Amino acid sequence: MKTGDQELVKKINKSIVLQTIQASSPISRAQISKESGLNKATVSGLVSELMEEDFVLEIGTGLSSGGRKPVMLYFNQTAGYAIGIDLGVNYILAVLTDLQGQVVEKIEEPLEETFPGVVLPMLKNIINTLMETQPASSYGVVGIGVGVPGITDNNGSILFAPNLNWEQVNVKQDLEQYFELPVVIENEAKAGAHGENIHGAGRKSSDFVYISLGIGIGTGIIIDDKLYKGARGMSGEMGHISIDANGKKCRCGNKGCWELYSSESTLLEQAAKLPSMEGKELSLNQLIQEAEAGNGEVLSLLSRIGEYVGIGLTNVVNTFNPEQIIIGNRLSKIQRWLENPIHHVLEQRLLPPFYEGLEVSFSQFGIESCALGSAAFSVEAFFSENKVTVT
Amino acid sequence: MKTGDQELVKKINKSIVLQTIQASSPISRAQISKESGLNKATVSGLVSELMEEDFVLEIGTGLSSGGRKPVMLYFNQTAGYAIGIDLGVNYILAVLTDLQGQVVEKIEEPLEETFPGVVLPMLKNIINTLMETQPASSYGVVGIGVGVPGITDNNGSILFAPNLNWEQVNVKQDLEQYFELPVVIENEAKAGAHGENIHGAGRKSSDFVYISLGIGIGTGIIIDDKLYKGARGMSGEMGHISIDANGKKCRCGNKGCWELYSSESTLLEQAAKLPSMEGKELSLNQLIQEAEAGNGEVLSLLSRIGEYVGIGLTNVVNTFNPEQIIIGNRLSKIQRWLENPIHHVLEQRLLPPFYEGLEVSFSQFGIESCALGSAAFSVEAFFSENKVTVT
């Protein structure tokens, strides 16, 4: 049981000060005091600690508003760095970000084989390369976050990743031993949701659901600006909600799962059957080209997929009553063709009070949300160890 | 922005002390100190405040374990009372509970008409009767909680209650003016979920979903021991998750909603079509009698309903990965016949890690969860005003 003491008070207030600086930098001590409600003296004390820790810098003076000039404070976002990885089914996307989540370096490599024995050494290589490119800083790389396309438990093990054909692989332990840095493993959709919440389209919302439309469908649930993980860390498998109780069998055991009707796999499968696609390459990019060229068959296929996305989203909204839905991952590339059918279905199927307050957005950074979210996990773990909490 | 100060620390610790007393009464000051990690002196101080406020009583001494005898402390659960209402579709169930949630008085009346003009005066009457029966106490009735079968917003308005045929009725304002007491209005399933979390089958779980199987299906989502309300207070309409995307239309606008396959209405509707039920009364109790008498048609109907409950629960579990599912409201009466088909479907359709950690329970107090949960809302509101928080 966590009791209350002065240390807790200080941690809360120090976090408030740092967050205020992050949000409104450059900002003076006086203004922090006004915005936060903390006493000027308190702010001064906490700021000087933050400066000793190199998280905050004084840079020059601001404009006077009829009195002494304020000393402006900045969040020192390059006091350290984090590495975020999106371990995709057929690619690895790795980023080096600063403490604010700004991408400093980026590596993307295709993944030909998915055996752990191939992937893990490759992963270590990529991380090593990023480590070497990091600029000099007080804290260096503070942690590594990895988003994976599968079900993870709370210990950083990948229990089941059907698309990689992995079972029971403990990536966390492996990487932590090798790099001697804290490692966070999280499901790809959960990491993406977090990325959007911290840096992306979900910054303004505190309750939203991120839908990762990729090879399969995953969801990340943000409640009160926190990721909801579920009892054993496996929440959000809404791709396996049955939208046709007696539909075709899914490999998860259920029947008529949502992702059988509106994922990238399904899209490509169904495209293969179109006469107009005969002999052509079957890829998302090819389909986009066809759609742009006005291929009617492809257009109506995309529209049908969009409708099924909408049907699944109806379920999401009735469940969570979120302020916002954010659609990310590969199929966010075909936003143009999905948007209308989605809205049409939602308007038709939702009760007005559910539809009215709802915003449906697409990811701002397309495929990068996952890597950015993973890096953000590491940054937060680092700060919370340092007796500060940062959103 | 809520900053940290000593008041916050005290509130946290005072809550810990009170909660410890509630959970383990009778208990000594020394033992509270050991269990909570708070210093003996701190505990002594906080206890004496709680005694001044009449929330805690000293009652005699306990057994010595080789030293001075401990003074035993009790939570004074009759320092005040709360009223909890379950406004059902065809009944009103009202309880007067003490601060611990013990039912002191109970009134149940059938509801023949559902016009607000009829229901509200009746409600006031019932509440008045309960008020008169309350024993003498320090704080008297501290609040009124009402669970309603419909969608509420965060202001205590009932936006939409199809089964009562209500729209935009502000019960909270009405009752608060009349009784001059704080009133909490909440959806029936959310109140039920909270009731189970505080007093019932969900006491040990911090993440579970309560399924209210009544005329329709509602759900209450408990995350981290807190009710999840959604952006506008309308979360948990999982009865309107489509389990057959192209199924028959529901009045909510969606198609193939779960509650069209496994609610009490559906059960009765389908029972009406059974040859063996011709000329018999169509009610849940009658069906229970038939089942007990071994009516094969009814038994297979119940089994089919159970399977569809299971199909919906699969969706719930894939979404939330809860530790527990609690089934409550009217259909919890037919637990005997639902249990097997539900488990069968879950085992078949869920991935093993989802099924393994999962407990499926039925409500301990059947229909009373909602009224108890509503009363509990009021008790908590009262305590949080008194600078103490109680779960």
Next chain:
DNA sequence: AACGTTTGTTTATTTATTAAACATAATAGC
């Protein structure tokens, strides 16, 4: 140059927790 204003620091006060000392009251061993 005098005045008022804003910024940031210093000082004294307040409040809550805690460790340590203490008083109290019981059991256990001899």
Next chain:
DNA sequence: GCTATTATGTTTAATAAATAAACAAACGTT
């Protein structure tokens, strides 16, 4: 029955953090 030991609960002094108030510094205005 006496003493040693042990557990309970209170008192006292120390500590830590926030805050109000006073103050010093720096600036613009008149």
